[in-house]
Amino acid sequence: MNFNGQWVALSTLVRKEIRRFTRIWVQTLLPPVITMSLYFVIFGKLIGSRVGTMDGIPYMQFVVPGLIMMAVLTNTYSNVVSSFFSAKFQRSIEELLVSPTPNVIILLGYCAGGMARGLLVGALVTGVALFFTDIQVYSWVLTVTIIILTSLFFSLAGFINAVFANTFDDISIVPTFILTPLTYLGGVFYSVSLLPDFWRYASQLNPILHMVDAFRYGLLGVGGEHVYIAFSGLALFTAVLFFVGLHLLKTGKRLRA
């Protein structure tokens, strides 16, 4: 398949993925916006007014980057894992597998679809946040790069989860038992500087903490002592997941008999 053909295949797959999550927007776009609005009202406005400042900035401003990041990563992950697993379950993935579409295009197409949903939800949540506080972006380049890289990382993770999943239960295990705890313990609502030494060091093992930190730094210009380490680590692990995903497609594990 030549370059033009690959481009057509990629745009077809991305269009299909976007149409899927916009068709069911009541399930995919509305709930995160409502949930995050409640977080803003309860944690930011009601409790936040009593907390005062966190790491030198108003608490409301402190939680905004973490909540945006939380919305992006959970929606990116759940979009890819549910879409790809549904395609496996209904066997419609065979439409792609029998076609000459290269594996890399299949992987990029599903990831782009997941990223589109994650970033759209992120934009909607940012819009809601602007009702509660002002945001002056400290570094557009860093902010945009880190959010795109994060959404790519979680879309790849969702893809790998979907390849290995055998039942619908298998696609909810990671979000419920790994992603949610790591996100809540990832410095979204508090600064790790408040933690005792042991838990502060233990928190450094949580990748989401570094993503949120780097994003907060890009957005507000606070913290970010290890932003380039976080950036490099994220890029490295994203590359690793990309090649794992590609390898799974190439070998046909759980996809071809």
Place this chain on the structure above:
Amino acid sequence: MTAALSIKNLHKVYDNKFEALKGISLEVQPGDFYAVLGPNGAGKSTTIGIISSLVRKTSGHIKVFEHDIDKNFSAAKQELGIVPQEFNFSQFEKVRDIVLQQAGYYGLPRAKAAERADKYLKRLGLWDKRDTPARMLSGGMKRRLMIARALVHEPRILILDEPTAGVDIELRRSMWDFLKEINAQGTTIILTTHYLEEAESLCRNVAIIDRGEIVQNTSMRELLTRLNQEVFVFDTSTVLAQAPTLNGHKVELKDEHSFEVEVEKGQCLNRLFAQLSEQNVEVVSMRNKANRLEELFVSLVGNQLTGEEGE
């Protein structure tokens, strides 16, 4: 001439150690209408799965026209249209979107894809359902949707795995007409079916596969000429207490008003009727017992099936 499809010594052993294919080889020529027959579990769908890349082969070689699937599967896939046995499209997508997407996966630009999708949806009687979600279609419509989807990139080979399973007679006949038409236009068609009448009516060449091995690979005409025995059913007005005695024929009483007679192909029937008249048996009608090909098929694979039951 380069074969449309060439399979050499194809083996498949599944992870559970089941040996589905034991070194099958066959060639299908361009423009052929080729049947692959066999009982359930014979290896038909595994073969199609390997050709279409949904099943990984253990060993062997496959070429689609000049493209070796081990060297250039992408080019081979461009030549193939696959209609699987099971429905394998998203039940939530609209009919036209499913066909358009498939065109996109083969790299067809949007305008060309739309033109082709509309052409095949109209030809297969799905135009009125183009904006209907696939789950709302009847079984026959779903089968036609899979054919439209397989044809949208206009492959040179169309492979259909049990395309008329569960389809009513009228629709089956119209699908046969459609397949004959695209075959006449040059598309090579390979068909697996359980309906032997379908293979007899459509296909010029046939492979019979059983337990992962090809037991016959010949032309349909050659296969049918091997049948030198025909069975006729006679209906009588006379009440029969026992089967009439007919010299040189095997006769079996079915009920008090009918019996079956085995006749060698081309044998004169006058003597047979003369003997019936002598025994005062009044024949009111006679017919050839269907299905001849079915009998041959059973004779080819039946012994092995019987053997399996006995083990």
